[in-house]
Amino acid sequence: MWFALGTFTADGTTFPGLVVDDAVVDLRPHLGDGVTVEGLLQDWDATLAVLHDLAEEAGDLPSTALADLRLLAPFRPTQLLCAGANYFRHVRQIVASTLRNGGDERSEDDLQAEADRIAHARAASGTPFLFPGLPSAVTGPEDDVVLWGPGVQHDWELELGVVIGRPAHRIAPGEAVDVLAGYVIGNDISTRDVMARPDLPMTDFIMSKSRPTFFPTGPYLVPRECVPDPRQLRLRLSVNGQVMQDDTVDDIIYGIEELVSYASHAAVLRPGDLLLTGSPAGNAGHHGNRWLVPGDVIAAEITGLGRQRNRCVAPRAERAT
Structure with a gap:
């Protein structure tokens, strides 16, 4: 089944929630008032087991409609x-537009060939x-x-x-x-x-x-x-x-x-x-x-x-x- 983890705000209070379909289950009653997504990531294996269980029971748990909540960034990364x-096509486009904007007067076919060569060189470098x-x-x-x-x-x-x-x-x-x-x-x-x-x-x-x-x-x-x-x-x-x-x-x-x-x-x-x-x-x-x-x-x-x-x-x- 599909479920997700997020951070939400309602009535001035921020909390982590389990998202199932279009509903959000507040995780504080199940995992403690001080729980955060950042904290849950520190022991992800244990967290995932709990989330699986809650997701299976979500239809019987109190929840809030997703549309009634403000969505925050789900967590704040440490690094x-x-x-x-x-991406191959992205590199080709960057190279071609950079050459063109820099005044390169070669034909469009030649610019695309050069862009293709550089894109494949990225993959061949192994880095x-x-x-x-x-x-x-x-x-x-x-x-x-x-x-x-x-x-x-x-x-x-x-x-x-x-x-x-x-x-x-x-x-x-x-x-x-x-x-x-x-x-x-x-x-x-x-x-x-x-x-x-x-x-x-x-x-x-x-x-x-x-x-x-x-x-x-x-x-x-x-x-x-x-x-x-x-x-x-x-x-x-x-x-x-x-x-x-x-x-x-x-x-x-x-x-x-x-x-x-x-x-x-x-x-x-x-x-x-x-x-x-x-x-x-x-x-x-x-x-x-x-x-x-x-x-x-x-x-x-x-x-x-x-x-x-x-x-x-x-x-x-x-x-x-």
């Missing part, structure tokens, strides 16, 4: 890691690309996204996130699935025109990707047992109703097992860590540099993991003027 350039994010950027699946300056080229990146449920360090790809608690939706908002530092030959991922509200997460943490084949999940994102991204995880270059293994060789992974697996094709550069602006509404979903709806707004000082 946040992101995979970059990890994923990971970078850290700041957990303070995490916001809820229905919260406003503040389009902070400097920079105006604000972009979207819908991603499948994997949540760590057991400690992991230097594990093999074959062991990776066993350390996962489940899956979650993430949108890695990025300001493209501040990524390159004019004063340093470096990429600034903190300024461009980790500003407050730049990481809508949720609505739920869905246990991996409820997702039989994550490569078949479809990611779909629209802006003001126009579809921008629509692809399946199957286009991924380095899969979940490879990413988790690689991350575990760079860091000690612990329960409550979140790893984003990369974004599919269809970013703003592919859509004629159609950057996000205040007033835009981003709607995002991944098969079986729920939906997000985030409104883009200007920083408060700019709104006041």
Whole structure:
């Protein structure tokens, strides 16, 4: 059966809840008043057994309609890691648009051939690309996204996130699935025109990707047992109703097992860590540099993991003027 775990607010009170169909069971009466999703992840095996039992009894337990609750980010990750350039079609589009915007005068066929060569070189290298994010950027699946300056080229990146449920360090790809608690939706908002530092030959991922509200997460943490084949999940994102991204995880270059293994060789992974697996094709550069602006509404979903709806707004000082 399908069920999920989330964090909700009602009447000024925040609590963790078990989601079954369109109802939410408050977990406090069953697991204690101080229970949080972050705490439940620390002993995920025991938590999962309890959630299974409660999900089977959910029809007989007091619950609240999902529509009557405010959805928060399901949990606050302890560490946040992101995979970059990890979908074939996405890499092709990035390369082609970058060359074109940089004044490359080759024919479209030649640009696409070069983009294809680079995309396949990513896979042949055998090395994923990971970078850290700041957990303070995490916001809820229905919260406003503040389009902070400097920079105006604000972009979207819908991603499948994997949540760590057991400690992991230097594990093999074959062991990776066993350390996962489940899956979650993430949108890695990025300001493209501040990524390159004019004063340093470096990429600034903190300024461009980790500003407050730049990481809508949720609505739920869905246990991996409820997702039989994550490569078949479809990611779909629209802006003001126009579809921008629509692809399946199957286009991924380095899969979940490879990413988790690689991350575990760079860091000690612990329960409550979140790893984003990369974004599919269809970013703003592919859509004629159609950057996000205040007033835009981003709607995002991944098969079986729920939906997000985030409104883009200007920083408060700019709104006041």
